[in-house]
Structure formats: C-alpha cells, structure tokens
Amino acid sequence: MKALDSDKSWQLFLKTVNKITSVENKFTKELERKGKEMLKKCGGLPLALIDVGREKAKQRLLGIEWEELFDSIDLSKTLKLLEPMNNGLDEQLKSCFLHMSFFKENAIMREEKLHHIWAANRVRAGTTPCVSLADRSIIEVVHPYPERYRVKRCRMSPLLHMLSIKKAEEEIGLEILRNNGNSRPLESPRHRVIHCGRAKFNHSTIQDKYLVSLIFHGGGRYLDDAGQSYWKSFELLKILDMEDFGAKTLSESIGTLTELRYLGLRNNYVEEIPHSLGGLKRLEILDIALNFMVEVPDIIEEMGGLRLLNMSDVICRKPLKLDALQNLETLTFMSIYSWTYEASNLEKMTSLYKLGIEEIDENSDVSELFPSLAKLEKLNHLILRGFRFRMMSCLDEIRVLHRREEIRTLRLDGCIARLPSADSFPLKIEYLALVNTCLDEDPMPILMGLPYLRRLKLRNAYNGRELVFKMWQLEILCISELWNLREVRFEECEIAQLEQLEITNCPHLETLPQEIQSMSYLHKFKMVTTKHIATKIKDSDFLSKIVEVDISP
Numbered sequence: 001m002k003a004l005d006s007d008k009s010w011q012l013f014l015k016t017v018n019k020i021t022s023v024e025n026k027f028t029k030e031l032e033r034k035g036k037e038m039l040k041k042c043g044g045l046p047l048a049l050i051d052v053g054r055e056k057a058k059q060r061l062l063g064i065e066w067e068e069l070f071d072s073i074d075l076s077k078t079l080k081l082l083e084p085m086n087n088g089l090d091e092q093l094k095s096c097f098l099h100m101s102f103f104k105e106n107a108i109m110r111e112e113k114l115h116h117i118w119a120a121n122r123v124r125a126g127t128t129p130c131v132s133l134a135d136r137s138i139i140e141v142v143h144p145y146p147e148r149y150r151v152k153r154c155r156m157s158p159l160l161h162m163l164s165i166k167k168a169e170e171e172i173g174l175e176i177l178r179n180n181g182n183s184r185p186l187e188s189p190r191h192r193v194i195h196c197g198r199a200k201f202n203h204s205t206i207q208d209k210y211l212v213s214l215i216f217h218g219g220g221r222y223l224d225d226a227g228q229s230y231w232k233s234f235e236l237l238k239i240l241d242m243e244d245f246g247a248k249t250l251s252e253s254i255g256t257l258t259e260l261r262y263l264g265l266r267n268n269y270v271e272e273i274p275h276s277l278g279g280l281k282r283l284e285i286l287d288i289a290l291n292f293m294v295e296v297p298d299i300i301e302e303m304g305g306l307r308l309l310n311m312s313d314v315i316c317r318k319p320l321k322l323d324a325l326q327n328l329e330t331l332t333f334m335s336i337y338s339w340t341y342e343a344s345n346l347e348k349m350t351s352l353y354k355l356g357i358e359e360i361d362e363n364s365d366v367s368e369l370f371p372s373l374a375k376l377e378k379l380n381h382l383i384l385r386g387f388r389f390r391m392m393s394c395l396d397e398i399r400v401l402h403r404r405e406e407i408r409t410l411r412l413d414g415c416i417a418r419l420p421s422a423d424s425f426p427l428k429i430e431y432l433a434l435v436n437t438c439l440d441e442d443p444m445p446i447l448m449g450l451p452y453l454r455r456l457k458l459r460n461a462y463n464g465r466e467l468v469f470k471m472w473q474l475e476i477l478c479i480s481e482l483w484n485l486r487e488v489r490f491e492e493c494e495i496a497q498l499e500q501l502e503i504t505n506c507p508h509l510e511t512l513p514q515e516i517q518s519m520s521y522l523h524k525f526k527m528v529t530t531k532h533i534a535t536k537i538k539d540s541d542f543l544s545k546i547v548e549v550d551i552s553p
C-alpha cells in the first residue's frame with residue numbers, strides 16, 4: 001500500500017490501539033505530537049503502523065503509561081514482517097533495492113545517480129526500475145519527470161531503508177562504519193558506508209582490498225586525517241562517492257584507483273581536481289558539479305572511458321579537448337566561452353546525447369554556438385542556461401537547428417527578452433522547459449506553433465496575468481511560480497489530449513479553468529497553493545472526474 005501521511009498514520013495507529021484495548025483512548029495535544037513523532041520511523045507503511053499499534057496496545061494493557069510508551073519504538077519484528085516483500089522481488093529489482101542502502105536515511109535520491117550506482121556495480125537495472133519500485137510503494141516519488149516512466153527524485157521510508165541495509169549486510173557484504181562506536185564491521189566487506197562526525201576516525205587498511213564500493217556521509221574532516229597511503233589500499237574499488245561530504249581537498253593518490261568506474265564529488269568545497277585523475281582510464285561517471293569555481297586541469301581528454309561528465313562553474317586554464325571523448329553521452333555544464341573555443345573538432349563526439357551550456361549573457365556570441373551544435377549527430381537534449389541574473393542574448397540563431405529532428409528536448413534557463421519565432425525552434429521538439437525566463441511578452445502565440453510539443457514546463461517564465469492554451473496535442477503541462485498569473489484558459493478543450501496538469505506556487509490564481517471538466521484524457525491533477533485557495537477548490541466537486549488529485553496544503 002502507498003505510504004500514509006502523518007495524520008492518517010496517527011488515525012490508523014489509534015484505530016488499532018482502540019480495537020485491542022477496547023476503549024477509546026484520548027490524548028493531549030502534547031502526547032499526540034509525541035506519538036506522531038514516534039510513528040515517523042514507520043514511514044507511513046500501514047503494515048508497520050498496525051504492528052506498532054498492536055505492540056503498544058499490549059504494553060498499555062500491562063499498565064505502562066502512554067508517556068513512556070511513546071519514548072521509543074522497536075521495529076525489529078516489523079522488519080521480519082516486511083521480508084516477504086524483499087523476497088518477492090525479481091533478481092533485478094532486489095539488487096536495485098539492496099544498493100539503495102548506500103544512501104542516508106530519508107535521503108532524496110536522484111534517479112540518474114541510482115542508475116549510475118547500479119551500472120557501476122553491474123546491476124542490470126533495466127529501463128524503468130524506479131517506476132517499478134514506486135508502483136510497489138517501495139519508494140516515494142518526490143519529483144517526477146514530465147515524461148512517462150521517469151522519476152527525477154525519490155526517497156525510501158526509514159523502515160524500508162533499515163530493511164535494505166539488513167538484507168545488504170546479509171547478501172552483498174555491506175559494512176557500515178560510524179565513529180560513534182555503533183559500527184558493524186565485516187571480515188571481508190564488499191561495500192562500505194562511512195558515517196563521519198567531528199571526531200577523528202581511526203583508519204584501517206586491512207580489509208580495504210576487497211571493497212568494490214566506498215561511500216562517505218557526514219563531514220570532510222575524515223579525509224583530511226587520511227594520509228597519501230590510504231587510497232592505495234583499495235585495489236578493486238569501482239565506486240567512490242563523496243556527494244555532500246564537505247571535502248575541500250583531494251589527494252593525488254586517488255589517481256591510483258585504476259578500477260574506478262564512478263567518482264561522485266558533487267556539492268563539496270573542492271577547489272582543484274588532482275592531475276592524477278587523468279590516469280583513471282576506466283572511469284565512466286565523473287560528477288564534480290556544485291563545487292564553486294573548481295579548477296579542472298587539462299586531463300579530461302585522457303579519460304577515454306567517460307560516458308557522463310557533470311560540472312558547473314569550473315575554471316579551465318587550458319582547453320579540456322573534449323572532442324577526444326568519443327564515448328561521452330552527457331556533458332553538463334560547460335561555459336559558452338570554453339565551448340566555442342574548443343568547437344573545431346566536435347564532429348568526433350559521435351555519442352553526445354545531452355548537453356548543457358551555461359554563462360550565456362547579452363555579450364555572448366551565439367552565432368558560433370548553434371552552428372557548432374549542428375555538428376553533433378546524436379544531440380537530443382539541449383540546455384541553455386544564463387549567467388546568474390544577467391539577460392541572455394537573443395537566441396534567433398537557434399534556427400540553424402530547425403531541421404535537426406534528433407533534438408526533442410530543450411530547456412531555456414535564464415532571463416530572456418523574447419523567444420525566437422516558432423519556425424526557429426528545432427523542428428520536432430517534444431519537451432520544452434522555460435525556467436526563469438521572466439518574459440514580459442506572452443509566449444503562447446509562439447508555443448502554439450510547435451506542432452510536436454507534448455510536454456511543457458513554465459517556471460517563473462512569464463510576468464503576465466493570463467495564459468490561454470490552444471494546443472490540443474499537449475499531454476503534460478506544468479505551471480509554477482508565475483507570480484502575477486490570475487487566469488488560465490483552454491481553447492479547443494473538447495479535443496485536448498492533456499493527461500497531466502500541475503499548478504504550483506501561483507498565489508493569485510484563485511480559480512481553475514472551467515474547461516478542464518471537458519477534458520476526457522485528464523487523469524492527474526496536482527496543485528500547491530495557499531491554504532485559502534486549496535480549501536476553496538477541495539470543497540467544490542470541480543475535479544470529481546479526475547482519478548488522481550493532489551491539492552496542498
């Protein structure tokens with residue numbers, strides 16, 4: 001069953017307790033708050049809530065006060081009840097579930113990263129494992145992609161996370177180390193998760209040679225204490241992940257990890273990438289994004305196995321010679337100035353599928369950018385991002401990509417005075433995202449001229465008060481952060497194919513378009529708005545024909 005929210009979890013717990021104690025238990029607001037806090041560990045799982053309710057009711061019948069009963073929770077028996085769920089998964093999904101134990105409790109997990117972790121461990125995850133896990137309520141989708149069968153971000157309930165750790169320790173050799181003394185070391189671990197705190201961590205290299213995965217959580221002080229010899233003991237290491245770790249410096253000896261497939265350095269304080277990383281010939285994934293102004297030496301061309309390179313705000317004192325990376329499929333983000341400087345041999349990048357270009361402002365010469373992009377045979381997904389709060393230059397030159405049928409996804413992120421004409425956009429664009437474009441001119445007359453557009457996202461995209469959609473072929477529409485929007489209307493709604501409609505953070509949009517009642521395909525509606533507007537819409541039967549409705553708060 002799908003996870004319940006806090007209020008429904010409490011109601012199910014109460015129902016279970018009252019049934020067993022044969023009395024209607026009453027609680028003060030403080031006790032209810034304490035009880036709800038205790039139940040958070042159940043993650044909204046009905047099976048867990050009922051089991052905990054039974055256990056607490058039996059203890060209450062023994063005379064123990066509720067104040068004491070709400071102090072702690074024992075989920076060991078509940079974990080055993082959940083084991084049939086794990087056993088019922090096929091080998092593919094079971095492997096995916098076990099490797100999710102690498103993440104922190106309640107972590108928001110990116111689908112992209114999950115796929116990379118699974119691939120580096122040679123888990124055959126298939127095409128839609130996250131969707132399959134979500135359908136079984138093993139994970140909760142926090143942020144879906146607009147397209148079908150994709151999950152942008154997800155999380156797992158604390159209880160199922162505990163189960164994934166337990167089974168991973170039993171089946172794939174997971175070892176969890178903590179510097180608070182609550183560690184579970186193994187004799188020959190295959191995967192190690194280290195939770196670091198402020199205290200010094202005692203390093204041991206005895207068991208390192210068996211490790212395939214090494215994941216760090218906590219604070220970067222641990223690596224400051226580690227010597228050069230620390231990294232040389234990992235002979236088989238394929239995954240090294242330090243995302244959100246707070247690391248400031250990286251040892252040159254990381255370059256000795258010649259079996260490494262995945263290196264995650266996202267969101268740290270790293271100032272310089274070691275030159276020795278050029279020796280990682282088998283590296284497939286390098287994620288150094290969100291390290292502000294990190295210096296990248298001219299070593300990237302040596303990493304011939306790279307399939308994905310994520311970076312942003314990088315300093316390159318010499319050209320990176322990216323055209324040498326013939327296996328590269330994803331590159332985000334590269335400065336427009338670095339890109340056009342290196343654009344002479346781009347036809348060699350025969351595998352590049354997704355590309356992000358940043359730092360575009362009014363001074364950028366896009367007349368060189370778009371012709372260079374036309375050389376990329378497989379380019380499907382293009383992201384153009386402005387430079388902080390500056391206005392992007394006019395993008396009319398994008399017309400050189402008009403006949404490129406391979407480009408199906410386009411994201412424009414940053415202030416722009418106006419959109420290019422409809423016949424300048426890539427011919428068969430299916431998904432368009434306008435983010436922070438802050439247009440003063442209504443974009444709809446142009447967007448209505450895109451015949452293949454199926455998915456549209458408008459986030460802080462338009463400053464006007466009204467949007468009129470006359471796009472019968474549109475299937476998914478996401479509108480958010482349009483701060484002045486007062487009215488949304490649909491024309492030709494009788495033949496509209498709209499299946500999903502999402503409206504979030506449009507505080508002045510107090511009424512929904514009447515036309516959505518006539519849309520026969522519309523089955524999913526989500527809205528995040530003010531409490532007043534949410535109550536008003538919930539109290540009406542306006543959305544009664546839509547199968548899946550989510551209005552908050």
